[in-house]
Amino acid sequence: MNQYETAFILSPVLSDVQMKEAVEKFKAILTQEGAEIINEENWGLKKLAYPIQKKSTGFYQLIEFKAEPSVIEKLEVNYRRDERVIRFLTFKMDKYAAEYAAKRRNVKSTKKEEN
Numbered sequence: 853m854n855q856y857e858t859a860f861i862l863s864p865v866l867s868d869v870q871m872k873e874a875v876e877k878f879k880a881i882l883t884q885e886g887a888e889i890i891n892e893e894n895w896g897l898k899k900l901a902y903p904i905q906k907k908s909t910g911f912y913q914l915i916e917f918k919a920e921p922s923v924i925e926k927l928e929v930n931y932r933r934d935e936r937v938i939r940f941l942t943f944k945m946d947k948y949a950a951e952y953a954a955k956r957r958n959v960k961s962t963k964k965e966e967n
Contacts, residue, residue: 857916860912866911894913
C-alpha cells in the first residue's frame, strides 16, 4: 500500500452541514475501498489565488491515507462528478514527504495538548 495525500476545495456557498457531508462522502469512499485514513485536516474557508468558476473563496480540506493505487481512480472520478468540488489534487507521498507529514502531525498534536 502506498501513502497518499489528497487536498480538495469545496464551493463556498455550502453550509457547514453540507460541507461536512461532502467530506464524509469522500472518506466513506476511501474506507469502502479498503484505504486507511491517517490524518484529516479542515483548513476552513480561504481566499483563492485566482477565481475558479467565478468564486474567489473555498473550503479547503486535506486527507492523508494509505491505499492501493486503484483506489485513486475511483476517488478522483467521484471528485469530478460532485458539483461541490471546485478543485482537487491527489499525490503519492515518497518516504521524505511521509516523514515530514508525520512530524507535522506530531507538532500539531503537542500544540493542541498545550492549549
